[in-house]
Amino acid sequence: MESGPDSVLTRREPVEITDKRLLRGARTRETVLRHAVDIASLDGLEGLSFGRLAADSSLSKAGIQTLFKTKEALQLAAIDHARDLFVETVIEPARTTPRGLPRLRALIEYWLAYIEAPLFTGGCFWMAAIPEQDSRPGPVLDALLRDRHAWVRVLEHELRRAVTAREIAELDVELAAFQIDSVLCATNTALRVGDPAAMRRARRIVDGFLTAP
């Protein structure tokens, strides 16, 4: 992803590991985190515990604890892992489309796909974690909000380009990005509770913002 206001939404560079023991450790870490993000998407980040991850992954509780040390470190690692998967699934595929309106449409379609055939078992990772963490200020909430804001900035950025290029009618870019994001979040909730009209409704609403000038 290009640098700029949205550069926080980039995948972290994988570190090249040649030492076999370290490689095994890195793979174990990856396996544990893949379970962790699914659990958090269902039950929030408080539901993450070394014991539960051990039960789910056939690894020992002590082994997992050695990898992550504290529950907070585990929660932060899960957020990093979720962001990498999100970037890989929603942000990077959209980079092949031209900036402005086409990329905006691609981002929204990849986002809807991300919750329709959910990347995380419980749907959007951040929508599950933030309502739980919003009464717990600290580095975990900060990390969740940094990702959320970065996503809304990405929407604003492409909306602004689409307006400047006269691909869509003049609008208040910040208000529109907030509204589109609000609708996407509400669509995530609607899908989780089996509302059959959710996807079609989301697309109709988005179309309302992206009208020709």
Add this chain to the structure above:
Amino acid sequence: MESGPDSVLTRREPVEITDKRLLRGARTRETVLRHAVDIASLDGLEGLSFGRLAADSSLSKAGIQTLFKTKEALQLAAIDHARDLFVETVIEPARTTPRGLPRLRALIEYWLAYIEAPLFTGGCFWMAAIPEQDSRPGPVLDALLRDRHAWVRVLEHELRRAVTAREIAELDVELAAFQIDSVLCATNTALRVGDPAAMRRARRIVDGFLTAP
């Protein structure tokens, strides 16, 4: 509140109790439930336990268990109690304004007040509980969704009246109600994490829907 599509959003009639022992039980129940809805607004309905309520209320765990029998019954009673308080705070005060546009504006203002100086410690009760319960199908989730749908139906109902009375421009009532509600929910989240622009932004967006024909 008038009967009709939104009649689920009415306060339950208080039962007149004259027996002193029963009266004391009813008061205890009310005290416990007031704590319960605050806990649930912060930590969701899974955070409710007889032990935690006992610690918060100087009542015995056994006494609280006798009142509610099961955790599910406690959760359902908390939802009923939250709805009564919501109706009293948001729905009933708006009934003094004429139906259509004035009542719609009143409902939205009372709703924003409900989350700005929060009626429940953690902000909107349903927005805290639904993301947690959406992976747990059953009567608790059903009760939460029934209330949510009833609220969106109330918005639709007044929007439709406002359109019919030509108080606002023609619009797709269901889409607009869904969008207004999405923005209100996102505003609840924004307030919880201390976003200073939240209230003004919500009002600007709502104004965009309620323009003259």
